[in-house]
Amino acid sequence: MVKFGGSSLADGVQLNKVLNIVKADKERKIIVVSAPGKRFEKDEKITDLLIKLAMQVHDGLEYTQTLNAIKERYAIIIDQLSLGREAAELLEGNLQQLLSADYDNFSEQLDAFKASGEDNNAQLIALFFNKRGLPTRYIDPKKAGLYVSDDPGHAQLLPESYANLQKLREIPERIVFPGFFGVSKGGKRVTFARGGSDITGAVLANGVQADLYENFTDVDAIYTANPQIIHQPKKIHHLTYREMRELSYAGFSVFHHEALRPAIMANIPIEVKNTNNPASPGTLITKEKPLEANDVTGMATSHGFESIYIAKYLMNDEVGFGFSALEVMAKHGISVEHMPTGIDEMSLVVKENQINNAQEQALLTELKGQLNADDVHRQTNLTLIMLVGEKMATTIGTAAKAMTALANEKIEIRLFNQSSSGISIMFALEEKDEKKAIRALYKAFF
Numbered sequence: 001m002v003k004f005g006g007s008s009l010a011d012g013v014q015l016n017k018v019l020n021i022v023k024a025d026k027e028r029k030i031i032v033v034s035a036p037g038k039r040f041e042k043d044e045k046i047t048d049l050l051i052k053l054a055m056q057v058h059d060g061l062e063y064t065q066t067l068n069a070i071k072e073r074y075a076i077i078i079d080q081l082s083l084g085r086e087a088a089e090l091l092e093g094n095l096q097q098l099l100s101a102d103y104d105n106f107s108e109q110l111d112a113f114k115a116s117g118e119d120n121n122a123q124l125i126a127l128f129f130n131k132r133g134l135p136t137r138y139i140d141p142k143k144a145g146l147y148v149s150d151d152p153g154h155a156q157l158l159p160e161s162y163a164n165l166q167k168l169r170e171i172p173e174r175i176v177f178p179g180f181f182g183v184s185k186g187g188k189r190v191t192f193a194r195g196g197s198d199i200t201g202a203v204l205a206n207g208v209q210a211d212l213y214e215n216f217t218d219v220d221a222i223y224t225a226n227p228q229i230i231h232q233p234k235k236i237h238h239l240t241y242r243e244m245r246e247l248s249y250a251g252f253s254v255f256h257h258e259a260l261r262p263a264i265m266a267n268i269p270i271e272v273k274n275t276n277n278p279a280s281p282g283t284l285i286t287k288e289k290p291l292e293a294n295d296v297t298g299m300a301t302s303h304g305f306e307s308i309y310i311a312k313y314l315m316n317d318e319v320g321f322g323f324s325a326l327e328v329m330a331k332h333g334i335s336v337e338h339m340p341t342g343i344d345e346m347s348l349v350v351k352e353n354q355i356n357n358a359q360e361q362a363l364l365t366e367l368k369g370q371l372n373a374d375d376v377h378r379q380t381n382l383t384l385i386m387l388v389g390e391k392m393a394t395t396i397g398t399a400a401k402a403m404t405a406l407a408n409e410k411i412e413i414r415l416f417n418q419s420s421s422g423i424s425i426m427f428a429l430e431e432k433d434e435k436k437a438i439r440a441l442y443k444a445f446f
């Protein structure tokens with residue numbers, strides 16, 4: 001079972017590498033593909049172009065330029081791989097159908113457009129493999145019975161899909177399966193969260209009970225820190241599912257955090273590898289791993305957070321205080337990521353984009369009134385840094401070492417939280433300190 005990300009499918013050169021990787025091992029039987037990704041830093045992903053196109057079509061704006069940009073990307077691939085008229089006509093027909101279909105609402109239309117990126121790519125890649133002598137079948141997620149909830153942009157798998165997907169094992173040829181979407185019970189295409197082709201790969205791996213889920217991307221391994229911040233960070237050779245779940249949720253964009261559960265459920269090892277350097281061993285992710293020398297396995301960051309600080313004298317003696325605070329947040333549709341507490345105070349850490357300016361005052365007033373609090377205020381522009389490692393649970397002094405490294409750089413820690421399992425600690429800092437903090441922590445731990 002293998003998945004190739006958008007960077008591995010960005011043009012004909014990349015697709016030739018993909019063919020060689022698939023041909024090199026007959027166990028690479030099911031191939032999940034993303035839509036063509038970026039060829040260079042400032043390039044646009046097909047998925048982003050499709051989102052733009054859907055909005056322009058919906059708003060009645062001029063969309064020819066965007067449509068042409070999408071056609072051009074596929075045309076280059078068709079040309080580079082000499083796929084001929086058959087491929088060009090297939091693509092043209094699919095796009096026409098997409099544009100002329102009736103949609104009940106914009107969410108449905110947007111998801112149909114987004115899904116078409118992977119779907120067209122899967123059809124082209126199946127054609128390409130067949131033309132190069134590798135018998136391959138394109139499979140439509142609808143035909144395979146990959147059912148999901150009707151939550152556009154945030155689909156959740158319906159468990160009955162696993163039994164349907166098991167039947168893919170009976171297909172003798174290689175299978176090319178589009179990632180990123182499934183079908184609702186009403187027969188509509190619904191996408192997972194962005195980056196969701198990883199989820200499709202994990203779901204299929206579970207469905208067919210694969211021995212291994214290989215996830216091909218554009219880096220040699222998962223690194224101890226984001227390579228866009230640290231120059232040539234150390235590679236992580238082995239991660240546990242728990243570590244990966246913490247790190248991917250906290251900012252390791254290389255593997256989607258929702259893709260872990262299906263793999264964990266069937267205990268399938270995951271290997272993250274590089275399409276541009278397939279001989280390199282990559283990073284293995286399994287349930288358990290041999291204990292390492294280092295207490296911290298990796299560190300992730302993500303920005304765009306804020307904290308709502310609530311203070312009340314004798315808070316800890318009040319039964320149900322935390323419940324009431326969370327109830328107000330839930331009423332406003334805001335999900336709380338972390339909840340560090342003190343004796344008379346607590347902070348609710350949330351994603352910043354969940355609270356708009358119009359809502360702010362009402363939320364703060366309601367929290368203050370409902371909780372009879374002494375003080376309620378927001379701290380905005382926060383970055384969360386997560387240090388993760390199985391060995392941290394049994395090591396003394398990890399937090400102290402991290403705090404010393406930050407203090408030496410005169411970086412103020414706004415919040416601190418340790419997970420109950422002991423395998424992660426979280427710091428919230430001001431966004432302006434993010435890069436300095438990551439560098440200081442990297443130096444201290446690696």
Ligand SMILES: Nc1ncnc2c1ncn2[C@@H]1O[C@H](COP(=O)(O)OP(=O)(O)O)[C@@H](O)[C@H]1O
Nearest residue numbers: 005006007037217218222223225226252253254
């Ligand atoms: N800790 C990390 N280790 C490896 N890559 C990381 C890490 N954090 C962020 N990344 C980024 O993730 C990218 C790969 O993920 P993504 O762009 O989704 O790839 P794909 O197109 O293959 O799905 C890398 O190019 C890298 O910039």
Ligand SMILES: N[C@@H](CC(=O)OP(=O)(O)O)C(=O)O
Nearest residue numbers: 005006034047194195196197
């Ligand atoms: N193409 C989709 C799904 C995906 O997983 O893409 P990638 O493999 O390029 O991260 C997106 O951009 O969100």
